[in-house]
Amino acid sequence: MAEEASVVEEGLPPSQTPLVSVSFERNVNWKQKYLEAEPKALGITQIGLSLFQIISSVLFMSKGLSVTPTGIPVIILSLLVLIAGSLTVAAQNLHLPTLRACLGMQIVAVPASITNMILALVKMNDIPYSCWQYYYDQNSTSPRESCHNIEGTISHFSSECVVINVALVTISITVAAYCCKVTNCCSPAPKMPVITVQAPPAQL
Template sequence: MTDSVIMADEEAVVEAGSSESPLVAVTFQRNIHRKEKYLEAEPKALGITQIGLSLFQIVCVSVFVAKDLMSLEGQIPFYIASLLVVIAGSVAIAAQNLHLPTLRACLGMQIVACGASCFNIILSVTEVGGMMPSMCWNYDYGNTSAHSEICHRIESTHNHFHADGAIIATLLFAISAALVAYCCKVVNCCSPAPKMPVITVHTTAVQQ
């Protein structure tokens, strides 16, 4: 008889305890400030760098084309690739407003900029050493030694320019890849949005 009474009392205690809310509750919620991670990449500085370096390359190539040291037709792909990088830099700056469609556009343009930068790297490397070899050969074996020296200087300048262009394109590729990484963290295109634990402490009023 006594045992049954004790068990009944224990069941009553369990039922009463289960009806109360716990003192500490742990829930998982989406981080509403995750978009601000994009600002950690310094998109304004990186975007301005993309625009500045691309315009510098465009101006330099235009000078070579104006002096008939490069053909305009052969540099049209370079112009297109460089303009794509300029557009990507502009979108990166505009994405500072943390508007989700703008961030997605930034992600897409930076991926395009990565491809454009890789194209410019290949183009610059292949053009190193390709500056009018037959013309310099004619000057070397002719009687115009002054023209031969000028031709070799132009060829050396051409090679140095394209070597520097390959370095600049590599830097632009690294900038685009960094912005892609930060955009992926914000847009969550590769994985679901991470959730952060939130601890809630319930305090009960003290009865007087």
């Protein structure tokens, strides 16, 4: 479709010019569509949940409660999601390059959150052998309650991380869909029909 589809034909004398013409013009408010996604709330949620995962992973690593090496990958992937959340909030200014950067980071955040979800499932069966070994080295014949508590804590925490990453995947897909609409990567820019009514020529 041409930039302007108008019924008015050039070169016609005024007596043959139609009284009504229709043209299609770019919608000047098309970027406002992004604000319908509530990007501030979604971005802050992404940032908060990512920080929670980063801090928790650091604490588990510092206390030696992580047997499988999942802590560092979780921290790196959560940082990517955190950056995506920051761009989601920054894109509220509707600056087109920022919106495109936000779209790119949200696409990256989806597999990052899925990978974190898989790592959380792996960690769910992460048993702190050092705890059991410590008590058996002390000639104890029965498992200690503290080891059971640590196992339960790790299991519940991992389950919580799975739910968190499901939420992060959903948020990333939602924001990416709105960014895609605004940056016109999936469809051409929307146009609005403009109807022009012309006054009839004065009768002499």
